[in-house]
Amino acid sequence: MGLSVDVEKRFRDFTLCVRLETEKGTLALLGASGCGKSLTLRCIAGIEKPDRGRIVLDGVTLLDSERRIWLAPQERHVGLMFQHYALFPQMTVAQNVMCGARRSLRSAQREKAVREALERMGIAHLRDRLPGQLSGGEQQRTALARILVSEPRILMLDEPFSALDSHLRFRMEQEMRAVIRDFEGPVLLVSHDRDEVYRMADRVAVMENGRIRRIGTRDEVFRDPGTRTGCMLTGCKNISRVRVLDAGHAMATDWGITLALPLRPGTDALGIRMHSIRPGPGENTFRCRVTGVVENPFSYTVMLRPLAAPGSSETIGWEMEKPVWKALRAEEITVHFPMDGLLQLKG
Amino acid sequence: MDLFPLWNSLRIAGLSTALIFFAGILSAYYIARCPRIIKGILDGVLTLPLVLPPTVVGFLLLRLLGPRRPLGAWLLQQFGLRMTMTWWSAVIATSVVIFPLMYRTCRGAFESFDETLAAAGQTLGLSNTYIFWRIRMPQCRPGILAGTVLAFARALGEYGATSMIAGYTPGRTATISTTVYQLWRTNDDALAFRWVLVNMGISLLVLIAVNLLEKRERRR
Numbered sequence: 001m002g003l004s005v006d007v008e009k010r011f012r013d014f015t016l017c018v019r020l021e022t023e024k025g026t027l028a029l030l031g032a033s034g035c036g037k038s039l040t041l042r043c044i045a046g047i048e049k050p051d052r053g054r055i056v057l058d059g060v061t062l063l064d065s066e067r068r069i070w071l072a073p074q075e076r077h078v079g080l081m082f083q084h085y086a087l088f089p090q091m092t093v094a095q096n097v098m099c100g101a102r103r104s105l106r107s108a109q110r111e112k113a114v115r116e117a118l119e120r121m122g123i124a125h126l127r128d129r130l131p132g133q134l135s136g137g138e139q140q141r142t143a144l145a146r147i148l149v150s151e152p153r154i155l156m157l158d159e160p161f162s163a164l165d166s167h168l169r170f171r172m173e174q175e176m177r178a179v180i181r182d183f184e185g186p187v188l189l190v191s192h193d194r195d196e197v198y199r200m201a202d203r204v205a206v207m208e209n210g211r212i213r214r215i216g217t218r219d220e221v222f223r224d225p226g227t228r229t230g231c232m233l234t235g236c237k238n239i240s241r242v243r244v245l246d247a248g249h250a251m252a253t254d255w256g257i258t259l260a261l262p263l264r265p266g267t268d269a270l271g272i273r274m275h276s277i278r279p280g281p282g283e284n285t286f287r288c289r290v291t292g293v294v295e296n297p298f299s300y301t302v303m304l305r306p307l308a309a310p311g312s313s314e315t316i317g318w319e320m321e322k323p324v325w326k327a328l329r330a331e332e333i334t335v336h337f338p339m340d341g342l343l344q345l346k347g
Numbered sequence: 348m349d350l351f352p353l354w355n356s357l358r359i360a361g362l363s364t365a366l367i368f369f370a371g372i373l374s375a376y377y378i379a380r381c382p383r384i385i386k387g388i389l390d391g392v393l394t395l396p397l398v399l400p401p402t403v404v405g406f407l408l409l410r411l412l413g414p415r416r417p418l419g420a421w422l423l424q425q426f427g428l429r430m431t432m433t434w435w436s437a438v439i440a441t442s443v444v445i446f447p448l449m450y451r452t453c454r455g456a457f458e459s460f461d462e463t464l465a466a467a468g469q470t471l472g473l474s475n476t477y478i479f480w481r482i483r484m485p486q487c488r489p490g491i492l493a494g495t496v497l498a499f500a501r502a503l504g505e506y507g508a509t510s511m512i513a514g515y516t517p518g519r520t521a522t523i524s525t526t527v528y529q530l531w532r533t534n535d536d537a538l539a540f541r542w543v544l545v546n547m548g549i550s551l552l553v554l555i556a557v558n559l560l561e562k563r564e565r566r567r
Contacts, residue, residue: 074470
């Protein structure tokens with residue numbers, strides 16, 4: 001059971017080469033725009049035809065280039081929610097949802113399924129409206145109802161909240177989580193928003209340039225994102241190149257500091273989240289000059305430059321709650337980089 | 348006043364518009380999804396009648412369909428079909444001239460269609476036929492309507508190619524536009540003027556129809 005994907009598709013200046021396995025639960029594809037995450041969904045849905053590969057969903061082979069199997073999108077029973085929902089503009093909400101209802105059912109049963117889906121998404125009162133007359137949230141509920149009524153074996157959400165205003169986003173996320181919780185099959189979520197991914201996903205795959213660079217549970221990937229891109233995508237803004245000095249020491253060249261840190265083979269960059277830096281003594285302590293303070297709604301970001309570092313080195317951001325900085329406030333300050341906050345990165 | 352030219356003009360314009368309605372939609376739909384090189388070539392060939400003078404189109408059609416030309420002679424011999432100097436040769440000429448108008452407006456409409464709608468329909472299990480008629484066509488309808496009206500208006504006004512391939516035979520091939528020319532040439536300005544008024548009346552009706560359709564489209 002579940003989904004198994006191994007596909008390759010070449011374009012002139014881009015190659016998609018994705019391998020992944022997933023079962024019930026939410027797998028997020030996290031990546032910058034143009035990395036191939038939406039394309040992966042389209043390959044699974046059968047809208048895009050890979051050059052070679054194999055896709056198996058719940059034991060049914062959707063694609064096998066060697067055995068020349070290619071199921072039409074209509075035969076795949078996948079639910080794909082497009083970024084802008086792709087509601088049919090000239091059909092009412094009820095007619096849109098009816099398009100999803102299984103054609104094998106009798107018309108009375110289809111009517112009933114549509115009614116239930118509309119009620120479940122709380123849009124029964126909108127059934128005779130056209131998509132153009134709906135708010136963003138209502139459009140998304142309609143799209144979701146249309147997909148759920150088709151009883152898909154997999155739910156694929158392509159940047160589901162990107163078309164919504166930020167205040168709506170949070171509410172729709174709650175509703176979406178409820179839908180996902182009740183859903184029997186695997187869920188694929190495509191997103192470039194690490195907060196959204198963190199809140200919604202059980203597992204995370206970091207995509208870069210058509211490939212999955214790191215896949216694991218949400219906590220594994222956020223604790224150890226593996227690559228420079230993965231590090232940035234999971235929201236880490238302090239990244240420096242790194243060079244081995246000896247078995248126990250490394251030089252972070254962009255920050256201009258030496259750390260007591262055994263590097264894993266192949267590591268060529270280090271990251272540290274703005275929240276991971278701690279004040280006061282401890283391992284890897286640095287005396288820093290404060291070069292700037294940025295005030296956020298609920299926190300301060302303090303920009304630091306180690307005293308030992310040359311003037312050309314990059315500043316390091318340190319974010320903390322407002323009362324913390326108010327108590328610490330100084331021109332020069334000693335901070336330490338806890339061992340478990342240092343992310344070792346490749347490429 | 349013999350009303351034959353009115354009837355003849357309407358049937359020629361009506362029939363040729365009906366013909367290119369389907370031909371235009373189908374070729375636009377299929378050519379829009381051809382590989383780029385083939386698309387470019389077909390596009391050029393099919394648009395040619397729009398940029399050529401109608402007399403040149405008429406001349407080329409005569410070279411092709413004239414009773415002493417290979418295709419014309421063969422049709423005459425095999426089926427007894429005379430391809431020139433009949434009212435339906437005017438249908439052929441008019442169709443060729445108005446085809447690009449329909450084809451190009453339809454292609455514009457098809458190309459601006461949001462393909463994710465079709466993709467969404469497919470993943471929901473809708474058949475490709477259903478998607479074409481119930482999702483793609485309604486979205487492209489304003490463009491298709493505009494193309495049809497343009498083509499019909501142009502068909503009513505067709506003179507050059509028609510006069511060459513169908514000539515002017517009163518009661519057989521005379522259309523409003525060839526009649527007006529003929530009457531003016533023979534100094535029958537009064538009658539010519541009456542036909543001009545008839546033509547203006549039809550044009551006015553077409554314009555009103557277009558406006559009503561546009562209003563209805565906007566209300567949807």
